[in-house]
Amino acid sequence: MSTTEFEGVMELDIEGIEQSALHQVSPTEMETRDLSVWFGRRKVLEGVNISFPKQTVTALIGPSGCGKSTFIRTLNRLHELIPGAALAGSVLYEGKDIYDADVDPVHIRLKVGMVFQKPNPFPSMTIRGNVLSGLKLSGMKRDNHDDIVEQTLTAAGLWAEVKDRLGSAAGDLSGGQQQRLVIARALAVQPHVLLMDEPCSALDPASTLKIEETIRELSKEITIIIVTHNMQQAVRVSDYTAFFLAEEGTPGHVVEQGATTEIFGNPQQQRTLDYVNGRFG
Amino acid sequence: MADVSQMGRRDLQSAATSHRGDRVFTRTVAGAAFTSLAVLAGIALFLGFQAIPAFQSQGLSFITTTGWDINTNPPTVGIFGMLYGSVLLAFVGLVIAVPASILLAIFMVFISPPRLSKILTNLIDLMAAIPSVILGLWAFYILNPTAEEWQVLLNKYLGWIPIFENTSGNFLGTPFIAGFVLAIMMIPIITAVTREVLSRTPPDLINASEALGCSLWTMLRYVALPYGRGGVVGGIMLGLGRALGETIAVFFVLKLVYETNWDKIIESGGGSVATLIVSRFGEVSGPSELQLLLAAGFFLFIMTLVVNVIANLIVSRTGRLQK
Numbered sequence: 001m002s003t004t005e006f007e008g009v010m011e012l013d014i015e016g017i018e019q020s021a022l023h024q025v026s027p028t029e030m031e032t033r034d035l036s037v038w039f040g041r042r043k044v045l046e047g048v049n050i051s052f053p054k055q056t057v058t059a060l061i062g063p064s065g066c067g068k069s070t071f072i073r074t075l076n077r078l079h080e081l082i083p084g085a086a087l088a089g090s091v092l093y094e095g096k097d098i099y100d101a102d103v104d105p106v107h108i109r110l111k112v113g114m115v116f117q118k119p120n121p122f123p124s125m126t127i128r129g130n131v132l133s134g135l136k137l138s139g140m141k142r143d144n145h146d147d148i149v150e151q152t153l154t155a156a157g158l159w160a161e162v163k164d165r166l167g168s169a170a171g172d173l174s175g176g177q178q179q180r181l182v183i184a185r186a187l188a189v190q191p192h193v194l195l196m197d198e199p200c201s202a203l204d205p206a207s208t209l210k211i212e213e214t215i216r217e218l219s220k221e222i223t224i225i226i227v228t229h230n231m232q233q234a235v236r237v238s239d240y241t242a243f244f245l246a247e248e249g250t251p252g253h254v255v256e257q258g259a260t261t262e263i264f265g266n267p268q269q270q271r272t273l274d275y276v277n278g279r280f281g
Numbered sequence: 282m283a284d285v286s287q288m289g290r291r292d293l294q295s296a297a298t299s300h301r302g303d304r305v306f307t308r309t310v311a312g313a314a315f316t317s318l319a320v321l322a323g324i325a326l327f328l329g330f331q332a333i334p335a336f337q338s339q340g341l342s343f344i345t346t347t348g349w350d351i352n353t354n355p356p357t358v359g360i361f362g363m364l365y366g367s368v369l370l371a372f373v374g375l376v377i378a379v380p381a382s383i384l385l386a387i388f389m390v391f392i393s394p395p396r397l398s399k400i401l402t403n404l405i406d407l408m409a410a411i412p413s414v415i416l417g418l419w420a421f422y423i424l425n426p427t428a429e430e431w432q433v434l435l436n437k438y439l440g441w442i443p444i445f446e447n448t449s450g451n452f453l454g455t456p457f458i459a460g461f462v463l464a465i466m467m468i469p470i471i472t473a474v475t476r477e478v479l480s481r482t483p484p485d486l487i488n489a490s491e492a493l494g495c496s497l498w499t500m501l502r503y504v505a506l507p508y509g510r511g512g513v514v515g516g517i518m519l520g521l522g523r524a525l526g527e528t529i530a531v532f533f534v535l536k537l538v539y540e541t542n543w544d545k546i547i548e549s550g551g552g553s554v555a556t557l558i559v560s561r562f563g564e565v566s567g568p569s570e571l572q573l574l575l576a577a578g579f580f581l582f583i584m585t586l587v588v589n590v591i592a593n594l595i596v597s598r599t600g601r602l603q604k
Binding site: 076078081083106107109110113114116118120121122123124133134136137138139140182185186189 | 394483486489492493494496499500504
């Protein structure tokens with residue numbers, strides 16, 4: 001018996017080592033270079049340089065109004081849908097600037113999926129319809145819809161709860177279930193990157209834990225960038241962390257970034273230390 | 282068992298009746314609501330009673346035949362062609378007004394700069410305020426000659442479709458022109474309602490569809506229009522209600538004939554109940570003809586009611602799920 005247990009521990013350890021080793025060598029999926037963002041004449045972000053390695057989770061933390069959500073919306077070109085939106089610098093996805101004139105924003109949004117703060121399934125569609133809605137809306141062709149529904153709902157940790165009522169209305173699910181449903185919906189178009197804008201802020205603790213498990217599971221396959229106000233959550237789910245701050249009338253910028261263990265365990269900046277210890281924000 | 286579970290139970294009054302001020306307010310509101318019902322019922326009863334003698338003298342043929350001859354005894358009259366004509370004109374109007382209004386509303390909500398859509402909103406509201414007699418005059422003097430040319434072209438190129446046949450060579454006073462005027466009257470109503478409904482599409486859902494790589498067209502088709510469908514249909518029905526009862530604008534442009542024009546929309550001549558009433562009312566030959574006109578009004582009222590009920594059924598069926 002004890003041998004088996006020991007083996008189990010060994011395996012876990014090896015996996016852990018392999019994963020962190022993978023992170024160190026994993027190539028960059030996305031990065032921003034000297035990115036500045038405006039709403040009309042108001043500059044809300046300045047000089048943001050962050051790179052997101054493949055198959056990792058990066059947490060974006062910082063007080064409200066520091067531009068985290070705006071930043072995340074520049075990564076799949078949703079920011080530009082707001083009137084008066086402008087930006088400088090570049091956002092590279094697989095080495096190419098997604099704001100180049102020859103890039104189709106629809107293509108970018110399919111590769112870079114997004115989950116919002118408030119669960120937003122389509123209320124007039126069934127659970128199954130919601131999962132497949134990305135395919136329908138974008139006109140993407142994929143076979144075996146039944147398999148897609150099962151796979152993505154399983155990946156989002158919702159399959160067991162809804163497999164017997166795929167035809168019922170998405171609006172009947174609880175908030176936590178709806179949020180996992182929209183994660184499944186985002187996964188159905190096979191994105192390489194998933195942006196999550198405070199995905200758990202409207203959820204109860206049990207649902208939050210489920211979503212966090214889902215995030216850890218998904219990061220084996222795709223790159224995840226998550227905005228969160230919950231420090232413990234950032235520690236639990238992320239490999240890397242970037243701390244955003246907008247001081248007194250200045251645009252938001254990144255104060256410090258690096259491995260999550262470093263940012264929370266041994267921050268180099270006093271303001272980071274203060275923030276992660278809850279002294280402001 | 283049942284008795285035990287009822288023990289100690291007190292039926293509680295709602296807040297609306299347990300507070301004195303609310304009690305007064307509740308009754309006032311209920312009274313106002315009842316007044317409008319009473320007015321509606323009063324009109325229906327008045328028209329219904331007036332219609333009885335006409336219906337007794339004419340029988341069922343009053344609504345199944347078409348004609349208006351007062352000089353026989355009893356008069357041989359039938360309003361089927363007029364009832365049908367009211368529907369036909371409204372239908373022609375809808376075919377023109379619905380696509381125009383929905384596209385206009387989509388433009389105002391999702392495409393045009395906010396400033397322009399504000400201007401458009403005001404202009405369209407203004408359009409709804411044009412008195413129908415003015416529209417009728419405009420249609421008589423301005424629209425008529427222009428629409429005549431459109432119809433000649435329709436007949437020349439699409440004349441092989443039965444509805445665009447014209448054997449008389451007369452393109453004035455057609456159901457098409459009357460329907461076009463009705464469309465102009467319906468557009469502001471349908472546009473205003475559709476714009477309102479579309480502008481309430483939850484931003485969450487628009488976000489969701491954009492993040493899923495949706496184009497504007499697919500967002501409209503799968504998100505905004507399904508979300509607003511009930512409201513849009515409601516707007517169309519409001520417009521239809523106006524079209525069915527419209528009198529004076531149609532009176533100016535439609536050549537009233539006491540026959541049933543089934544489907545020749547660019548052939549001169551057609552009918553509508555409201556136009557029949559207004560055109561006969563001035564030269565009514567006696568109390569019996571007046572009763573006949575009121576009876577015609579009663580059936581117009583019934584028909585409008587039926588159309589509204591059908592519309593409500595359509596609206597209530599729109600909540601169904603998309604697979």
